Amino acid sequence: MASDPIKLGDYLFTRLLQLGVNDVFGVPGDYNLRLLDFVVPAGLHWVGNCNELNAAYAADGYGRINGLSAIVTTFGVGELSAANGIAGAYAERSPVVHIVGTPPRQLQSTRALVHHTFSDGEYRRFAAMSTHITAAQTNLTDAITAPDKIDWILQQALIHQRPVYLEIPDDMPGVLVSSVNLKSPIRIPPAISPAHESKVVASILERLYSAQRPLIYVDGESRSLGILDQIDTLVQKTNWPTWASVFGKGLVNESLPSVYGLYAAAFGDKPAQEYFESADLVLTFGPHYSDTNSYFWTAVPKNAAAISFKDDTVQIENDTYRDLSARNVLDQVLKSLDETRTVKASGPPKVEVTTSDIQDTDIIAQKNFYRLVNPIFCEGDIILTETGTASYGGRHFKLPPKSRLFGAVTWLSIGFMLPATLGAALAKRGQNKGTGASNQTVLIIGDGSLQMTAQEISVMIKEKLDILIIIINNEGYTIERVIHGRKQAYNDVPFWRHTQALNYFGADEEHLKNNVFTARTCGELREILRKEQVRSGTGVRLVEVAMEREDVEGPLLWVLNKQLAEEQQAKSG
Amino acid sequence: MASDPIKLGDYLFTRLLQLGVNDVFGVPGDYNLRLLDFVVPAGLHWVGNCNELNAAYAADGYGRINGLSAIVTTFGVGELSAANGIAGAYAERSPVVHIVGTPPRQLQSTRALVHHTFSDGEYRRFAAMSTHITAAQTNLTDAITAPDKIDWILQQALIHQRPVYLEIPDDMPGVLVSSVNLKSPIRIPPAISPAHESKVVASILERLYSAQRPLIYVDGESRSLGILDQIDTLVQKTNWPTWASVFGKGLVNESLPSVYGLYAAAFGDKPAQEYFESADLVLTFGPHYSDTNSYFWTAVPKNAAAISFKDDTVQIENDTYRDLSARNVLDQVLKSLDETRTVKASGPPKVEVTTSDIQDTDIIAQKNFYRLVNPIFCEGDIILTETGTASYGGRHFKLPPKSRLFGAVTWLSIGFMLPATLGAALAKRGQNKGTGASNQTVLIIGDGSLQMTAQEISVMIKEKLDILIIIINNEGYTIERVIHGRKQAYNDVPFWRHTQALNYFGADEEHLKNNVFTARTCGELREILRKEQVRSGTGVRLVEVAMEREDVEGPLLWVLNKQLAEEQQAKSG
Secondary structure, three states, X not given: OOOOOEEHHHHHHHHHHHOOOOEEEEOOOOOOHHHHOOOOOOOOEEEEOOXXXXXXXXXXXXXXXXXXXXXXXXXXXXXXXXXHHHHHHHHXXXXXXXXXXXXXXXXXXXXXOOOOOOOOOOOOHHHHHHOOOOOOEEEOOOOOOHHHHHHHHHHHHHHHOOOEEEEEEOOOOOOEEOOHHHHOOOOOOOOOOOOOHHHHHHHHHHHHHHOOOEEEEEOOHHHHHOOHHHHHHHHHHHOOOEEEOOOOOOOOXXXXXXXXXXXXXXXXXXXXXXXXXXXXXXEEEOOOOOHHHOOOOOOOOOOOOEXXXXXXXXXXXXXXXXXXXXXXXXXXXXXXXXXXXXOOOOOOOOOOOOOOOOOOOOEOOHHHHHHHHHHHOOOOOEEEEOOOHHHHHHOOOOOOOOOEEEOOOOOOOOOOHHXXXXXXXXXXXXXXXXXXXXXXXXXXXXXXXXXXXXXXXXXHHHOOOOEEEXXXXXXXXXHHHHHOOOOOHHHOOOOOOHHHXXXXXXXXXXXXXXXXXXXXXXXXXXXXXXXXXXXXXXXXXXXXXXXXXXXXXXXXXXXHHHHHHHXXXXXXX | OOOOOEEXXXXXXXXXXXXXXXXXXXXXXXXXXXXXXXXXXXXXXXEEOOOHHHHHHHHHHHHHHHOOEXXXXXXXXXXXXXXXXXXXXXXXXXXXXXXXXXXXXXXXXXXXXXXXXXXXXXXXXXXXXXXXXXXXXXXXXXXXXXXXXXXXXXXXXXXXXXXXXXXXXXXXXXXEEOOHHHHOOOXXXXXXXXXXXXXXXXXXXXXXXXXXXXXEEEOOOHHHHOOHHHHHHHHHHHOOOEEEOOOXXXXXXXXXXXXXXXXXXXXXXXXXXXXXHOOOEEEEEOOOOOOOOOOOOOOOOOOOOEEEEEOOEEEEOOEEEOOOOHXXXXXXXXXXXXXXXXXXXXXXXXXXXXXXXXXXXXXXXXXXXXXXXXXXXXXXXXXXXXXXXXXXXXXXXXXXXXXXXXXXXXXXXXXXXXXXXHHHHHHHHHHHOOOOOOOOEEEEEEHHHHHHHHHHHHHHHHOOOOEEEEEEEOOXXXXXXXXXXXXXXXXXXXXXXXXXXXXXXXXXXXXXXXXXXXXXXXXHHHHHHHOHHXXXXXXXXXXXEEOOOOOXXXXXXXXXXXXXXXXXXXXXX
């Protein structure tokens, strides 16, 4: 039975909606307007961003919460503005569908000298650039192949959990295409179990039973492996000590008794480090060993103890077993696992965090700020900590169940977190829809990072999202100051009146009255955080906290002290 | 005699300073901090931008006024954010040196998994991307070759008048290199005159003497050809009717009696179009025939009448003569030219622009706004009109001598003009330094474009530049509305309180009192523009003018009417 043909624009957005994409980010441009006509009629919501980089960041944030996201830009100017955001989604595995409206086919085939090109008839430059930062690319050039190409590219985003690139010439959205595919949902193809899978499962079980000092280490690619539920089961079945990387934080339920939160190697709790380093089994999920996600590789488990579950491979000590699905292997392991044969491992004592030592007259500093903020988080909230001091402090938060944390993992593009907050909040609102639940999205960001993408606050306001923004004002790029150029002017930023942000960016006058705060002392911050409207209110709220220019903790303090020692040496030398 | 070796960072910035680059744009990042240490000691000024795209736009603006500019970004995150700005500089020929601080050589050669990569050991992705949008690329990997590589890449920027890409690993700025090259200035190599040059010169002279209805057409690549002074001489010697394209506006002195300003084909003055289309000689300089710079190619001179001076070639009717320097050929032509043998061509009457028909009670509209603003421009000022209605209106300005106009040429990346204003104003300040002269830089920009890059206003304030910003608030992307989706929400933008910008972005409280204005009627606008502080004051001043959502003129009105007719047809059909 033949299906009625439908317009290509309808086909595309119907497919996205089937995959749970309810909101589309982007900026209109004259090569994508005809495509944008199809967004709302297909039942999706158009989120117009202030610029394309912000749109890409927002789509990345949405993708990490929702499992898939979409951004529409225009040829050349729009897509290149988004490039850094798309690259970040690649680095940290967010499945973003980057849809680019390109000039009509007739202009391209005649090599016409049009705007948004270099006026030289060459139309393929930007697509060539995209191959370096996306997992797959395609171009919808005709009606016959378009539906299959769309299905293929969306499937690639799901399989790789990375961005993909989809070109749509401006004369294509209204072209009729077959709708027959729409009846079959797009799915990740089921993994095939190779002959060696059972051997691997047996080896893993053997190690699980023989381990005397085991632990579970959850890294961030566990999310893209689709094994979070299985990790949760494993943690509960074994009750083994469990840590996460920065990237893994929030992916494992920190309210479980055996879960410790972040593993920070030498920069964290000493007993935790001792346990970790003497472990005879480290079950490692979704490893992602960039310098910044692994404390300069000091948190990487030793091969001798590790069993690692990665994309397509399982590594047991030094042996790599390929073409395995982590999900399938874990499924087998969990089915066969006899918990009575595993050791009752008790990890180091948990470090209790208190705030009783913090005086109301204390100035706000890295060492007290995060402890004061932590209690406001609730189940299901999303907390975003921008690269810089915010991410170093925020990674020690104790997270409530089902909450999520965004921190500085690998891409570390400052400015990312603010639009990502918009994207994450929209995704969460979509998830909560119809459930009666509501959640806060909390952004903690330094003033330097904020200046990169601040205008996206206006979109948060327009979208009426429940977002708390806490700005750490330390007068510049403190993280760069401690790395190098402590007193150099290049690490300063222009002076802004941050408390004017909601006013400038269009919040209601009534809203402005009770939603903008500043704090310099811990007492002031405590009072602000006690307010119901701040903790769990509606709309965008803004709190500016002042901190010292060189106030850092943890690894950053170590880096700062190194610089100070070098200065001292230079002086005395 | 051997010269003392110097540090690579010193070498680079000394070279840039020798070439007249006094200001360096960019954003610090941990792979470029050691390089930034050398900026100020070498005698250059560091302009820290709010983000890298803004920095690239600013560098583009600076390059167009100054002849060369530099931007420093960091590996991956920074350079990709700048990509769209660099591409625009390529499309419209601004020589921008894009300097990227990359990870130290040791990390790259060991393929270490560091931040700002995809954590996969691959370091060459972003350099590969840059090959599509820059004229030349190099990477400073050792002390021996570094000075020559620097000289070569800077020369490429000058030769091609396009951006170039220079990678500097983070451990290189302090490395000692030979300083011997520094004694020889970097220059564009002199063009060699081929045997056929004299034949071409003779052909041109013959055509100049035989022409009965000649004209001169100045397009924007005349600037990169370095022939502006020669064009000026030719215009004054012949006194022939002279027009410019959008890209060429401001490159020829509009106060000369034979200069008409913009040629807009069917969208301009009818007698001008008649003269242009019946001309038997169109001396065309620096042609750049994108759709947007040529009224959809209707302003392109016919081959039968045209002699075109381009990069490396001169075209006479249908014959292309290669390997010629436009500068050399023009030199020969001007030396031999006997003006008494050329026709006294009188062009069409000039259209006088008046404002006497504009009533104070009229609302501000496209049809009156530009006429009211035009009189404030003075000799040497720079006027920037953002893509959208501002550029369509501003291209009809009558420009004072030595002023410059930036309009929508080909790249048309909205958001460009605001940071470009910063860059152009800094370049102009450098040019005026020590002369006692001062100039205004005037930006006219729509609210949609403004939202893309608004934060750069804070850098204008920090740099204490004399900039007048006029915001056309028509509640969204009016240019997109008239192209398509007249009533579609995707062409709306979030509501901002524009008059709060200077406050939010840190202007002194005292300054705020007399430098922020709004106008809805022509009388209000007149009164504001009469103020000395607005016309020729100091610091950043801001005027918000309200216009109707679909208020357009010229080609945009034609496009809007087409859309309205289609709507009407759809209704009645």
